[in-house]
Amino acid sequence: MSADSGRVGARWSSIAARTAVVVAVLAGWEYLSASGSLDASSFPSMTDTMAELARQLVSADLWTALWHTVRGWATGLAIGASLAVLVGTLLGLNRFAYLSVIPVVEFLKTVPVIAILPLAIVVWGATLQMKVFLVAFGVFWPLTIQVIYGVRAVDPVVRDTAVVLRLRGVRRFVGVTLPSAAPFIATGLRVAAAVGLILTIIAELIGGAKGLGLSILTTVNAGPQRLPATYALILVTGVAGVVVTSAFARLERRVLHWHESQRNLAPTGV
Amino acid sequence: MAGPDPSVAAAKRAGEPVLSVRTLAKAYDAGTSREKLAIAEVSFDVARGEFVCVVGPSGAGKTTLLRCLSGLLGPTSGEVRFEGTPLRAVPDRLSVVFQDYSRSLFPWLTVNRNVAVPLRVAGVGKQQREARIQEVLHAVRLGDVGRSYPWQLSGGMQQRVAIARALAQQPDMLLMDEPFASVDAQTRFDLEDLILEVRRELDITVVLVTHDIDEAVYLADRIVVLTGAPSRVQEIVDVPLERPRTQLGTRSSEAFGRLRRHLMELVTTSS
Incomplete structure (x- = not known):
């Protein structure tokens, strides 16, 4: 009982501490803007940014852009992850195939996805397909290795x-191999989800596909008076990243x- | 799991040993320059219902021998017969209990589901399966732990679950690899008595590999003493101590002391 209340107490004080840090950062930002230490032409004040964010949150544009981003990210992740689990399993179960293919996989894993972005733009243009391909490609190689x-x-x-x-x-695969591999796959998936979101934003920002990335670019091109909107959108992408990571x-x-790594973290449902 | 007519099979088997090991040899990396002989020549029989312990100095290839006896590993030469048939894979009527229960019990399954695994493989129906799970958990003196995960239980309880799972498919023989080496002394005594009771109640044949001489004397009808690697059979020692055995009574008897001393001499001189 006392251990429980202690844990609840610790939880509340950690929430309080985190909130205090966020408030301090926001206040510091406002102070630096007001004192003129931050150049207003490249760094808007916290209150201007927040006001713009509030305005954006009730506008359809933001939600449409977010929807485009989420759709591209989720589709790419689903395709890349499914293929990775399939291919990784086949390679992991067959030693000969593994030894033959692994150098290629290791090489393709190290190719920066950004390097193939121009190619994807040439092939698909500023489309959803381009975005999906980029995310799927970027997620596939590292996750395949995790699965193997x-x-x-x-x-x-x-x-x-x-x-x-x-x-x-099949009984052995489902009952033993898959549960044994699950911790590796889960870690790979968590990382892949975050990487996938970054790639989505990049595909929009550079490739010009609709989504939060393109919205950021548009506000930048609209001139200095739209600067608070740029910052508000950057904050939204940050929040999206946090949501994705914590959900996974x-x-x-x-x-x-x-699993050993989780036993002390969660109730077991028993 | 319904084999041939049990009465015919029983009559056929009555005289023959459950397990028969003939001039078994096992070399790792056989035929290469790194060839390493683990078992030189081991022969012994295990009769139906017998409790046989295998002891030997550390590094004597006990685990290799157990893997050969269970069908997990093929011999380099010689033969292992289980109920008259040469071993090619792990036979249906043989169960194995490993030392490391924390790894051999699947942590992602509850106790009930762990015990259910061999029953599912054998295609036992749901109702019968549940009844059987209750039966074997009761046989190893485990109460209401079926819904727990193995890692939520103490070491001794986990090994009981592993034994229950091994008993679920009603094997003719139980093969145990240092099953009580990872628990504390008191639990060890409890588990030794448990396995003796289980063996008496279910009339099962047990082969147990151990490095603990006291344990071997306490449990066995006969003890196969191995030499250091590469292993040979140094001596097969009869253990004529009366049953039922008790930790205090049996271990403090004069006969126990003599056997223990004899085995100590064998094991320490051979290593």
């Missing part, structure tokens, strides 16, 4: 146990509640 390692990382005792229990084929972390905690 996960599938190959089945504990030897677990492997022996599966043999002894005569687990074979939550999902990981739920699905992997049995």
Whole structure:
């Protein structure tokens, strides 16, 4: 009981501390603007930015842009992740295929996705497809490697146990291989989701596809009086990143509640 | 799991050993320059209903032997027969309990679901499966833990779950690899007595590999003593201590002390 109330107390004080830091940063920003330390032509004041953000939040433009961004991100992530799980599993289960293909995968993983952006623009133009391709491509390689390692990382005792229990084929894959690989896949997915969002914004900003990235570019081109809007939109992309990361972390905690890394973090549902 | 007519099968098996090991040898990296002989020549039989312990100095290839006996590893030469059939894979009527329960129990499954795994593989229906789970959990003296995850239980309880899972498919033989080496002394005594009770109640054959001589003497009908690597059978020692055995009574008896001393001499001189 006392441990519980202690934990609740710690939780509240940590929330209070974080809120205090955010307030301090915002106040500091306002102070620097008001004192003239921040150049008003490139850095608007906090209150102007917040006022613009509030205005944006009730306008349809922001929500349309957000929808375009989310759609491109989610589609690309879904395609890239599905292919990665499929290909990674096949490569992880077949030693010969793994040894043959791994150098290519390792090489393609290191190719910066931005380098192929011009190519994607030439092929698809400023479209949703271009964005989806870029995200799927960027997510696919690192996640494939995670999946390969996960599938190959089945504990030897677990492997022996599966043999002894005569687990074979699909039953063994679903019942033993996949749960063993799940922690690797979950980590890969969490990182991929964040990377995917960055790639989406880049595809919009540079490739010109509709979304938050393009909106940022438009406000920049509109001149200094639109500067607060630029900053407001940047804040929105930041919040989107935080939401995505924490959503995937939550999902990981739920699905992997049995795993050593999660046991002390979440109620087990027992 | 319904094999041939049990009475016919029983009659056929009555005389023959459950497990028969003939001039078994195992070399790793056989045929290469790195060839390393782990088992030189091991032969012994295990009769139906017998409790046989295998002991030997550390590094004597006990785990290799167990893997060969279970069908997890093929021998380099020689033969292992289980119920008359040469071993090619892990046979249906054989169950294995590993030392490391924290890894051999699937952490993503509850206790009930862990025990259910071999039953599902055998295609046992839901109702029968649930009844059987209750039965084996009761047999290992576990109360209402079915909905817990293994890692929420103590070490001793986890190994009981592993034993229950091994018993679920009603095996003829239980093969155990240092099953009580990772628990504290008191739990170890409890689990030793448990396995003796289970064996008596279910009339099951047990082969248990251990490095603990006291444990071997306490549990076994016969003890196979291995030499250091590459292993050979140094001696097969009969343990004529009366049953039922008790931790205090049996371990303080004079006969126990003599056997223990004899085994100590064998193991320490061979390493």
